[in-house]
Amino acid sequence: MKKLINNPTYVVEEMIEGYVKAHPHHVKLLAENARSIVTAKVTRDGKVGVLIGGGSGHEPAFMGYVGEGMADGVAVGNIFASPPPDPILEATKAIDKGEGVVYIYGNYAGDLMNFGMAAELADLESGIKVGSVIVTDDVASAPKEEKEKRRGIAGEFFVTKAAGAAADKGFSFDDVVRIAQKANDYTRTMGVGLSPCSLPQTGKPSFELEENEMEIGLGHHGEPGIEKGELQPADQVVDRLVNDILEDMPIESGAKVAVLVNGLGSTTRMELYIMYRRVEQLLTEKGIEIHRSYVGDYSTSLEMGGASVSIMNLDEELAELVDYPADCPMYVQK
Amino acid sequence: MKKLINNPTYVVEEMIEGYVKAHPHHVKLLAENARSIVTAKVTRDGKVGVLIGGGSGHEPAFMGYVGEGMADGVAVGNIFASPPPDPILEATKAIDKGEGVVYIYGNYAGDLMNFGMAAELADLESGIKVGSVIVTDDVASAPKEEKEKRRGIAGEFFVTKAAGAAADKGFSFDDVVRIAQKANDYTRTMGVGLSPCSLPQTGKPSFELEENEMEIGLGHHGEPGIEKGELQPADQVVDRLVNDILEDMPIESGAKVAVLVNGLGSTTRMELYIMYRRVEQLLTEKGIEIHRSYVGDYSTSLEMGGASVSIMNLDEELAELVDYPADCPMYVQK
Missing domain, CATH: 3.40.50.10440 (Dihydroxyacetone kinase; domain 1)
Structure with a gap:
């Protein structure tokens, strides 16, 4: 590469x-x-x-x-x-x-x-x-x-x-x-990998996936995930990710959360917002309020293809801290 | 893709x-x-x-x-x-x-x-x-x-x-x-393309480049550039981009500029900062002061590989406007 x-x-x-x-x-x-x-x-x-x-x-x-x-x-x-x-x-x-x-x-x-x-x-x-x-x-x-x-x-x-x-x-x-x-x-995160990255020193792909294959749960250094399979439409992928999160960490109706839809490197903002759309639908259906959302590249794996969904369940204290401003070179919040 | x-x-x-x-x-x-x-x-x-x-x-x-x-x-x-x-x-x-x-x-x-x-x-x-x-x-x-x-x-x-x-x-x-x-x-911009993107409707690459080939001046919808050739080290690529800009828009020693090193989609922040390093060296050598810099994905072409360098020559009025805060969903400046 x-x-x-x-x-x-x-x-x-x-x-x-x-x-x-x-x-x-x-x-x-x-x-x-x-x-x-x-x-x-x-x-x-x-x-x-x-x-x-x-x-x-x-x-x-x-x-x-x-x-x-x-x-x-x-x-x-x-x-x-x-x-x-x-x-x-x-x-x-x-x-x-x-x-x-x-x-x-x-x-x-x-x-x-x-x-x-x-x-x-x-x-x-x-x-x-x-x-x-x-x-x-x-x-x-x-x-x-x-x-x-x-x-x-x-x-x-x-x-x-x-x-x-x-x-x-x-x-x-x-x-x-x-x-x-x-x-x-x-906080819980579930990711999906679509395509590998390569290390500058070797130039070789970090793992292999067939064209039209995805891997659920792939680690962000290419660690094996939990399921390889045919690439599904974004909504189905998101359903899987969000359901796995909510099964692991049940969130009550009426609760507030922060959501992060994170790109792994080469995934477009277009895809990330299409994923966010489905996350919002699912959480709204369950009566969960999205207090603040983040969509973009927040933690990448070089130019890996894929994305992850993170949900943080918020009590009042965490909600206030999430809203607190920040000023960093690669992330600013007013 | x-x-x-x-x-x-x-x-x-x-x-x-x-x-x-x-x-x-x-x-x-x-x-x-x-x-x-x-x-x-x-x-x-x-x-x-x-x-x-x-x-x-x-x-x-x-x-x-x-x-x-x-x-x-x-x-x-x-x-x-x-x-x-x-x-x-x-x-x-x-x-x-x-x-x-x-x-x-x-x-x-x-x-x-x-x-x-x-x-x-x-x-x-x-x-x-x-x-x-x-x-x-x-x-x-x-x-x-x-x-x-x-x-x-x-x-x-x-x-x-x-x-x-x-x-x-x-x-x-x-x-x-x-x-x-x-x-x-x-403002002047010069870009380099490394790999194509594909449109969701067709799934086909927007242009073709050999492995180990780059194209100087490639347009951000895949319009042909001005020179195809073997991929060069980042410093040489940046030298070319910055020199073309300065030849087109001479900037005096002592002047202030804003710099944007922009990723086209799948180019990592690591690469963009390596490029910025060289931009800064070149401008500093010429006595040009970088008043403010932006490094990241500011204008992409889906998941295209490559980057561009933009330089805006600043008078006092533009420098003040560049420093003015902004609060948008995908860009915040304090």
């Missing part, structure tokens, strides 16, 4: 360089580590820090979500690979304002190990209190009884949104952790 | 339905015409209206740019086809606040005919004064001496941004027209 890149070895470095140059009023690269990006704004003393991170290739996740009302810093890994402890640790030190830092990241072995190690080092070296919330929104990745084994995918946007807003509003360390955990507990 | 759609005949209707449902606080569909979308906000009496439109398939352009600080309404055509006069006329009537409406659209035969006809009818039927600014930013589409023959592509974002801000700030009809015209005069 063709890509507009230079040397495949330096794609992440060059992306970071371009990113920081493009948004100098929003973000800056730490002198201490070339994979640590933090907000360019001065945050107030006593603000709980929010740190995100993970592999590259999911842009706007994660680096695009550093800014007011979202994260204070991000550690950037290689493509589809966890950042090592160093950039996580340096970003932690840079964003701590005396009240600790909350890590939010997806449930992957490498991230667990590296963020875990950074958390220990932050405490040992600098006495910084670190809390961690592991995102596990992908319904297809493990059965209900083993929710702790589930992977984190697009729903991490909601977790970051809620925790970032809470921290910005002046919530305590414990409360930011509690909010992030609640946002994760109340 | 696989798509998440239902019946190909109704993709535009279903997209519009999803779009309006997803953003009820921002936009509404006119009861008078199913292809006319206008702002849901009440605009003040005497505000000059800004109306955009064109074929579908370029999302976020054009429907995504209705909102405060941008357009008041949009007429939505079929995929890659101009909207007929009716939705343009109805949107014109809906957004006129007594001081006239300024049309902004790309230089294509169908748009010229249909927007022209709507402008006449608006005057005849309702006495609404209409001004038109035709976007002609695509350097590759005609030689310098025939700039009026050039097509409009991603640079239309800058024209809408400047005119929308001017109208919101209370500029007069004549001044909004003047600003839109100046923004177009001061």
